[in-house]
Amino acid sequence: MNPRDLDQHAADAPIFDPAAFRLAPHEAALIDKARAFGLRVLMPRAARHDRDATFPIETFRDMHGEGLLGICVPKAEGGAGASFRTYCLAAAELGRYCGATALSWNMHVCSTLWTGALADDLDMSAAERAEHAARRSLHYRRIVADGAVYSQPFSEGGAAAAGAAAFGTEAKPVDGGFVVNGKKIFASLSGAADYYGVLCTERAEGDVASRRNTLYLALPANTQGVSVVGDWDPLGMRGTVSRTLLFKDVFVAEDEMLMPRGVYFRAATSWPHMFLTLSPTYMGLAQAAYDFTVAYLRGELPGTPPVKRRMFPTKQIAVAEMRITLEQTKALWFQAVSEARADPTSEQVLRAYAAQFTVMENANALAAKAIRTCGGQAMLKNLSLERIYRDSRCGSLMLPWTAEICLDRLGRESLYAPGETDA
Numbered sequence: 205m206n207p208r209d210l211d212q213h214a215a216d217a218p219i220f221d222p223a224a225f226r227l228a229p230h231e232a233a234l235i236d237k238a239r240a241f242g243l244r245v246l247m248p249r250a251a252r253h254d255r256d257a258t259f260p261i262e263t264f265r266d267m268h269g270e271g272l273l274g275i276c277v278p279k280a281e282g283g284a285g286a287s288f289r290t291y292c293l294a295a296a297e298l299g300r301y302c303g304a305t306a307l308s309w310n311m312h313v314c315s316t317l318w319t320g321a322l323a324d325d326l327d328m329s330a331a332e333r334a335e336h337a338a339r340r341s342l343h344y345r346r347i348v349a350d351g352a353v354y355s356q357p358f359s360e361g362g363a364a365a366a367g368a369a370a371f372g373t374e375a376k377p378v379d380g381g382f383v384v385n386g387k388k389i390f391a392s393l394s395g396a397a398d399y400y401g402v403l404c405t406e407r408a409e410g411d412v413a414s415r416r417n418t419l420y421l422a423l424p425a426n427t428q429g430v431s432v433v434g435d436w437d438p439l440g441m442r443g444t445v446s447r448t449l450l451f452k453d454v455f456v457a458e459d460e461m462l463m464p465r466g467v468y469f470r471a472a473t474s475w476p477h478m479f480l481t482l483s484p485t486y487m488g489l490a491q492a493a494y495d496f497t498v499a500y501l502r503g504e505l506p507g508t509p510p511v512k513r514r515m516f517p518t519k520q521i522a523v524a525e526m527r528i529t530l531e532q533t534k535a536l537w538f539q540a541v542s543e544a545r546a547d548p549t550s551e552q553v554l555r556a557y558a559a560q561f562t563v564m565e566n567a568n569a570l571a572a573k574a575i576r577t578c579g580g581q582a583m584l585k586n587l588s589l590e591r592i593y594r595d596s597r598c599g600s601l602m603l604p605w606t607a608e609i610c611l612d613r614l615g616r617e618s619l620y621a622p623g624e625t626d627a
């Protein structure tokens with residue numbers, strides 16, 4: 205085997221080979237930085253945060269030093285200016301080494317991606333654009349200069365997180381800002397983030413709640429009236445520490461608006477791929493399950509005796525099937541993240557649902573098959589596979605694009621044109 209072949213079989217080779225997937229050099233460099241960071245920093249810390257269900261705040265401080273907190277902050281504002289796709293590919297590399305950290309990082313990065321490259325694509329009046337430019341600079345400065353960490357609590361336990369109703373968390377307009385009241389469940393980074401990027405409904409006395417009036421506010425975590433309640437002892441993604449946030453008469457200054465009025469609703473309707481951002485973590489976990497299996501069967505997994513199990517035909521068939529599933533998942537997902545843009549065609553939206561469903565379900569299917577194929581010693585808690593299995597099970601549950609909702613929409617929107625009925 206020549207050295208080049210060896211490179212290609214290395215357990216930690218890029219998930220998406222830059223040459224094969226025709227990545228631009230600046231894109232490949234950022235993704236490589238994430239891969240190196242994942243291997244060096246995330247991997248050794250993952251088991252401890254999973255076991256203790258603690259948030260890896262020290263990793264986020266290290267991310268600041270590496271420029272990873274500002275990966276999607278525009279270059280003109282001191283960030284790395286990553287596009288939607290570049291971010292997704294970088295996040296997959298982190299997910300490979302620690303699903304929980306990658307998922308939490310996603311919540312932080314979305315506050316910059318949605319207000320950055322994505323917002324630049326949206327229709328805004330000149331006044332809205334100017335307002336947005338001034339306000340987002342404030343958030344970007346905090347992140348780039350001070351290492352501020354943002355989170356993204358939108359789930360409330362009702363229909364709002366699926367996009368079917370207005371958020372129950374409400375912001376009442378008052379002099380100089382808003383007074384926010386409400387509750388968010390499953391708020392990753394609760395107690396750790398410096399700012400909670402809260403989605404809520406702006407509602408003055410007597411107004412009817414409407415999704416069109418969704419506000420996206422950065423709520424400083426130490427503001428009076430903000431509390432973190434409940435415990436966090438879930439099956440997987442334990443290091444996200446997604447506890448419940450309560451807001452009781454919290455005053456938020458107008459400058460903390462992450463988007464101008466009405467713009468979040470515009471983003472959600474015209475840039476639907478914004479909700480695909482939960483999938484990169486699980487793309488990484490799918491790769492991790494495969495990598496683990498190959499290394500284990502070759503007798504090369506660090507921390508295990510050098511026992512080879514690859515000579516059994518059943519193992520070879522299982523790995524072949526895993527490889528096929530992985531390649532199918534990668535191909536569909538790469539296409540979907542590459543074509544994300546404003547006002548996508550209905551075909552592109554359907555493909556995005558299919559990609560989300562495929563990644564979320566296949567990550568766990570690969571992990572389950574890895575356990576069956578590698579055997580009992582491989583699922584002991586001193587190895588990463590059982591964590592990959594538990595973490596990967598959580599992907600299908602992530603609103604607004606759960607596996608069920610993707611199926612629902614794929615079926616309905618493939619059979620009915622917009623507005624079409626059987627009546």
Ligand SMILES: Cc1cc2nc3c(=O)[nH]c(=O)nc-3n(C[C@H](O)[C@H](O)[C@H](O)COP(=O)(O)OP(=O)(O)OC[C@H]3O[C@@H](n4cnc5c(N)ncnc54)[C@H](O)[C@@H]3O)c2cc1C
Binds near residue numbers: 389
């Ligand atoms: C590890 C982890 C981290 C998370 N982090 C965050 C976070 O940082 N911020 C955040 O906001 N949320 C976060 N979530 C929350 C997540 O997006 C869901 O809101 C959460 O799992 C609660 O869902 P539920 O089961 O209560 O949803 P329910 O509303 O009870 O729905 C149950 C299921 O019913 C289906 N369903 C729901 N509504 C519809 C509909 N309108 N049409 C068809 N089917 C529907 C869906 O498949 C859904 O999975 C996180 C979740 C997990 C597991």
